[in-house]
Amino acid sequence: MTQELLTFEGVGKSYGDLTILSDLSFSLFKGEFITILGTSGSGKTTTLKLMNRLLEPDSGKIMLEGQPLAEKDPVALRRQIGYVVQQIGLFPHLTVRDNIATVPKLLGWDNARINQRVEELLTMVQLPGVDFAHRYPKELSGGQQQRIGVARALAANPKMVLFDEPFGAVDAITRHHLQEQLKNLHRSLGDKTFVLITHDIHEALYLGDRVMVMDKGRLVQFDRPEEIVSSPKTDFVKSLLATVNRQEKLLGGMT
Template sequence: MSKTALEFKNIRKRFSHTEADAVSDVSITVNEGDFITILGTSGSGKTTLLKMVNRIYESTSGDIYFYGENIKKLKVEDYRRKIGYVIQQIGLFPHMTVADNIATVPKILRWSKERINARVEELLELVGLPGESYRKRYPSQLSGGQQQRIGLARAMAADPQVMLMDEPFGAIDAITRQNLQDELIRIQKKLNKTILFVTHDIHEAFKLGNKVIIMDQGKVQQYDTPFNILFHPANEFVAQLVASENIINRLKILKAETAVQPLTRTPDDTDIYIGKDEFLDSVLSKFFESGMKTIIVTDADSKPVGEIAWDQFNQLLRSKDSGSPTGSQNRISEKVGIHAAIHS
């Protein structure tokens, strides 16, 4: 059973000289190992919520619990060392080498020189920048994407229990951004870190998060899996927010594990198998190619963990509104049309 990493209880934040709450009555739970993305328009309260976690802002009312402890009762300096923080403006120290930048917090914690050097090498390898080539460089000698990787390595240096990331890829070109997203997914899977990631990009939110918080006017509109948010929006606001993602785009950003159901039978050699990290557009293609009624979903060790049924899939594809109660999305009614769209 997963531990509760963070718990928000009736959290509210109102800044002085304002008439409305920046964050209003938020009560959610984040389990250890969750990758939570926080999505919303500018001014929706997503960054304010994030900053209350590491006490850059103090809540006006309500409480946040970190592994069962009320963060207001923890010494701020000690608590923040358990939290990694990565922002869009990376803030690397320009006069310090890559290695020294990463070593900042371990030095404050008085780690031994040997332990620090080993950690720097480990993290550089983890973020795909080998120490022999990068540890002695200065930030000015790195690209924007490389600087962001070093910022991530620095945030992880003291092995924090929770990572907070505030639009870290927002100022990076599209191709580099996609590469960094893929790298972050790989790192999170390897380390099982609990991550809260703020973004205003819908595709990024659904690609990265195993759960997504949708915010508007300081309130949580929906806290759910990407699959449920896209196909079962909780209200009109969420439906309008995701309406720009047509059915094909949805399938390209949702993984098989988001739609998996319990096995109804014992799989055999005649079945079609697909990994849980494969995207649903690949699942759809498998259905069309094989004519099977179910496809078996496997874990990283190729062991069956569940199945996806064509009836379940077809219902989503043929639903009147494709998940939107406004009816704003086009209905896709023919398999051939969907198949052609995916491979166009």
């Protein structure tokens, strides 16, 4: 039976007179890969930051495994939820090993357990510890840094990992490889819920088990990729799909 992990109930967020989110309601389930798609200013990042209490809602309620998110200690909560951003945010003065070990150290893990976990994660992201554990971020390519960012987010075995446009700063070929690796990683982990923000409809449809399409602070469609393609619910969703069709026609004309 599918279990609910996170639920938004009528959530709203504003800054002064500027409404960012309006009456946002949805549920995420354990083990899903969710992509959030929308243009700049649609409320994607605000929605993500509400999930780990980097922001607080002005209205509505957010529940995590049936418990109000507002009742959870925000620092402890963030140590239980992985977070990967476009800028990666690796500490330049720390080795790869110590970057990955950041949260386990805060949680009081012993060195033997940390070392074992670092080795597991480096193997998982296809960067063997013998070659990479003692390097520094400046010695890695952009794609390698991003994979270390993913490993760090998984270090404390979180139930959920949040990704804020993680591949936006890498080239197209590297981005394609990272998408494949992330999809395979999620599949291999089985019980982890991934939530990834993107403005790229190809990325959203490829990665997501379900895709949230946001427009001007509202959730306009939340469906499986094939349903979004076959039955777009709004003109905005149709316009996103039209960009895919135009690109495919352009590429077709070049072959």
